[in-house]
Amino acid sequence: DAGITQSPRHKVTETGTPVTLRCHQTENHRYMYWYRQDPGHGLRLIHYSYGVKDTDKGEVSDGYSVSRSKTEDFLLTLESATSSQTSVYFCAISELSGKAFFGQGTRLTVV
Amino acid sequence: GESVGLHLPTLSVQEGDNSIINCAYSNSASDYFIWYKQESGKGPQFIIDIRSNMDKRQGQRVTVLLNKTVKHLSLQIAATQPGDSAVYFCAETLSGGGADGLTFGKGTHLIIQP
Numbered sequence: 001d002a003g004i005t006q007s008p009r010h011k012v013t014e015t016g017t018p019v020t021l022r023c024h025q026t027e028n029h030r031y032m033y034w035y036r037q038d039p040g041h042g043l044r045l046i047h048y049s050y051g052v053k054d055t056d057k058g059e060v061s062d063g064y065s066v067s068r069s070k071t072e073d074f075l076l077t078l079e080s081a082t083s084s085q086t087s088v089y090f091c092a093i094s095e096l097s098g099k100a101f102f103g104q105g106t107r108l109t110v111v
Numbered sequence: 112g113e114s115v116g117l118h119l120p121t122l123s124v125q126e127g128d129n130s131i132i133n134c135a136y137s138n139s140a141s142d143y144f145i146w147y148k149q150e151s152g153k154g155p156q157f158i159i160d161i162r163s164n165m166d167k168r169q170g171q172r173v174t175v176l177l178n179k180t181v182k183h184l185s186l187q188i189a190a191t192q193p194g195d196s197a198v199y200f201c202a203e204t205l206s207g208g209g210a211d212g213l214t215f216g217k218g219t220h221l222i223i224q225p
Binding site: 103 | 143145147152153154155156157160200202204211212213214215216217218
């Protein structure tokens with residue numbers, strides 16, 4: 001799994017509550033990404049980071065924020081969870097080559 | 112595991128046969144392509160990649176073909192095995208590097224029949 005740990009692996013939360021997902025890497029890769037995966041949509045990019053404190057929005061960033069205070073950690077926060085954010089979330093890492101490696105995913109259910 | 116295979120195109124092949132999975136990409140400026148395999152309950156796993164200055168690349172039992180003229184990518188798996196059953200995604204990137212992330216296709220569900 002390329003030294004990527006996502007936590008938690010499963011979470012059920014209520015609508016309107018804040019949620020933070022964590023991605024931790026041990027590969028010292030520069031780039032980190034958060035994707036969500038939904039039936040019929042494949043994987044879509046939420047946010048990405050190209051270094052400590054350097055982040056940018058992806059295709060589906062509304063309702064999400066991220067932070068990267070250390071090279072190894074990339075946090076994804078849902079400020080106020082909605083049912084449309086029920087999904088499987090994947091963290092990925094890469095170097096400049098573009099070859100990305102993925103974590104095992106976090107299944108989030110918003111009820 | 113997650114039901115990420117809902118409504119996906121499905122390819123069913125006999126064990127031992129070769130399989131070909133196709134992907135049409137949208138952006139002619141894309142210059143780096145990757146095939147991923149995803150088993151139920153797991154994250155996508157890198158299989159093979161190819162850059163736009165190549166039209167073919169081979170790995171162990173897998174070959175990727177790139178046709179830039181028609182923006183088409185294919186993954187050939189030789190002598191399929193039960194462990195090849197999974198959802199396969201193609202992905203593309205514009206930057207040629209890691210900066211902007213990958214754009215994924217919808218995926219194809221490969222089923223290996225005994």
